[in-house]
Amino acid sequence: MDYEFQWRPVLRSLPEMLWGALQTIEIAGLAMMLGTVLAIFLALAKRSGKKYLSLPADMWIETARNTPALFQIYMLYFGLGSLGLQVGSYTALLLGITFNNAGYLAETFRGGFAAVPETQTRAARSLGLGAVQTQWHIVIPQMLRAVFHAMTNQMVWSVLMSSLGVIVGLTTDLTGVTQELNVVTYRTFEYFFVAACLYYLISKAFTLSARVVAWRLFRY
Amino acid sequence: MIAIENVHKQFGTLHVLKGVDLSVQKGEVLSMIGGSGSGKSTMLMCINGLEGIQQGRITVDGVEVHAKATDLNKLRRRIGIVFQQWNAFPHLTVLENVTLAPRKVLGKSREEAEAIAIEQLSHVGLKEKLAVFPSRLSGGQQQRMAIARALAMSPDYMLFDEVTSALDPQLVGEVLDTMRMLSKEGMTMIVVTHEMRFAREVSDRVAFFREGRIHEIGSPEQIFENPQKPETAAFLKSI
Numbered sequence: 152m153d154y155e156f157q158w159r160p161v162l163r164s165l166p167e168m169l170w171g172a173l174q175t176i177e178i179a180g181l182a183m184m185l186g187t188v189l190a191i192f193l194a195l196a197k198r199s200g201k202k203y204l205s206l207p208a209d210m211w212i213e214t215a216r217n218t219p220a221l222f223q224i225y226m227l228y229f230g231l232g233s234l235g236l237q238v239g240s241y242t243a244l245l246l247g248i249t250f251n252n253a254g255y256l257a258e259t260f261r262g263g264f265a266a267v268p269e270t271q272t273r274a275a276r277s278l279g280l281g282a283v284q285t286q287w288h289i290v291i292p293q294m295l296r297a298v299f300h301a302m303t304n305q306m307v308w309s310v311l312m313s314s315l316g317v318i319v320g321l322t323t324d325l326t327g328v329t330q331e332l333n334v335v336t337y338r339t340f341e342y343f344f345v346a347a348c349l350y351y352l353i354s355k356a357f358t359l360s361a362r363v364v365a366w367r368l369f370r371y
Numbered sequence: 372m373i374a375i376e377n378v379h380k381q382f383g384t385l386h387v388l389k390g391v392d393l394s395v396q397k398g399e400v401l402s403m404i405g406g407s408g409s410g411k412s413t414m415l416m417c418i419n420g421l422e423g424i425q426q427g428r429i430t431v432d433g434v435e436v437h438a439k440a441t442d443l444n445k446l447r448r449r450i451g452i453v454f455q456q457w458n459a460f461p462h463l464t465v466l467e468n469v470t471l472a473p474r475k476v477l478g479k480s481r482e483e484a485e486a487i488a489i490e491q492l493s494h495v496g497l498k499e500k501l502a503v504f505p506s507r508l509s510g511g512q513q514q515r516m517a518i519a520r521a522l523a524m525s526p527d528y529m530l531f532d533e534v535t536s537a538l539d540p541q542l543v544g545e546v547l548d549t550m551r552m553l554s555k556e557g558m559t560m561i562v563v564t565h566e567m568r569f570a571r572e573v574s575d576r577v578a579f580f581r582e583g584r585i586h587e588i589g590s591p592e593q594i595f596e597n598p599q600k601p602e603t604a605a606f607l608k609s610i
């Protein structure tokens with residue numbers, strides 16, 4: 152093999168790649184927040200014991216967890232398009248990861264909800280708190296603590312999944328930018344090596360900040 | 372006044388309450404005693420509407436608890452309840468535990484709610500523990516906090532469900548003292564308890580629960596010294 156490493160081009164385009172990394176962080180972060188909110192509703196729907204709520208929630212969760220994330224993003228890009236809802240590649244990717252996150256997190260949250268004793272709900276309701284207030288102030292905060300570690304894993308997964316944007320033509324996230332540069336320069340190994348390092352750093356940064364958040368939040 | 376008329380309660384096929392009749396006057400302290408599984412806890416949870424009923428009627432100051440139109444959240448402001456255990460919200464400090472409902476249910480400002488909470492927590496001897504999380508409290512302190520939390524809503528009635536039975540023996544006294552103090556202050560209370568000495572000392576009346584009914588009810592003297600029914604005597608001898 153007479154491939155000669157050349158790092159200069161990749162260093163020169165590092166600023167571009169960092170911008171791409173920023174968008175990766177943005178997509179993964181947004182998808183995580185949206186996914187968390189949706190997952191809470193999905194988990195509550197499954198717990199409600201009402202078929203018309205639990206059945207759609209079940210279909211969502213089953214699809215998200217048992218089909219490739221790649222397929223999910225594809226379906227949102229082309230599927231919604233064929234329904235006349237044209238979405239851009241950024242939106243398709245964001246929705247795709249959100250869909251996936253929500254499905255996985257819903258299952259995690261279901262376990263988390265089960266870990267909060269029924270007596271907590273009873274105590275809250277006896278004080279006159281309504282059902283929604285009880286969920287918001289008493290049950291959900293305790294549930295989130297129980298699942299925090301699993302959420303951190305999902306966050307990392309969310310970062311890594313965002314690299315799939317390239318299949319729906321996204322060129323502005325870390326993978327997209329890297330791929331564009333690669334096509335022009337053919338320094339494939341160097342570019343993707345640096346991209347991988349950046350992904351690693353982003354994932355670690357999320358894990359560490361999650362630890363700080365947990366330490367601040369869960370002092371009890 | 373709490374009026375309970377011919378209340379029946381079933382969990383599926385299990386018939387737990389089989390026609391309970393009882394009324395508790397303002398200012399009265401009523402103790403409920405009886406064997407495990409006789410339906411005492413269930414009775415309390417029916418009174419504040421945590422459990423539904425299949426037949427009969429419960430009214431609190433004329434408001435029918437299980438009527439469709441009744442706003443239970445509103446009714447529950449007037450009825451404090453303390454359970455056997457796990458009353459504390461573990462993720463909130465003692466102060467937050469007590470201010471939560473006054474703020475979110477009664478709409479009080481943080482300052483108002485904290486003033487009330489500090490007053491009630493001092494009342495039960497927990498003024499020093501405001502910023503502490505419940506996991507740092509003893510069982511007895513947790514129960515007193517739960518009492519303060521209920522009192523912060525200025526309830527007209529307090530229901531206690533075996534609040535000392537999960538406690539280490541040396542912690543029982545402090546909680547009973549708190550309840551004793553409340554009864555002296557004229558609080559209307561229904562107290563499910565296994566503490567017979569306490570029941571005898573603070574109650575105006577004692578009700579013996581058996582098989583989903585009130586088997587015998589009367590003054591503490593009658594129940595403890597001169598029970599009219601053989602089952603009452605047998606129960607008292609058994610504990």
Ligand SMILES: Nc1ncnc2c1ncn2[C@@H]1O[C@H](COP(=O)(O)OP(=O)(O)OP(=O)(O)O)[C@@H](O)[C@H]1O
Pocket residue numbers: 382385387405406407408409410411412413414
């Ligand atoms: N949510 C429920 N679902 C089904 N059965 C229940 C439920 N709650 C209570 N029961 C049953 O109802 C009966 C009465 O229970 P309850 O807790 O009211 O008794 P208790 O008099 O408070 O007993 P203890 O002194 O042990 O606390 C028991 O047989 C119990 O198993």
Ligand SMILES: [Mg+2]
Pocket residue numbers: 411412413532533
């Ligand atoms: Mg009980």
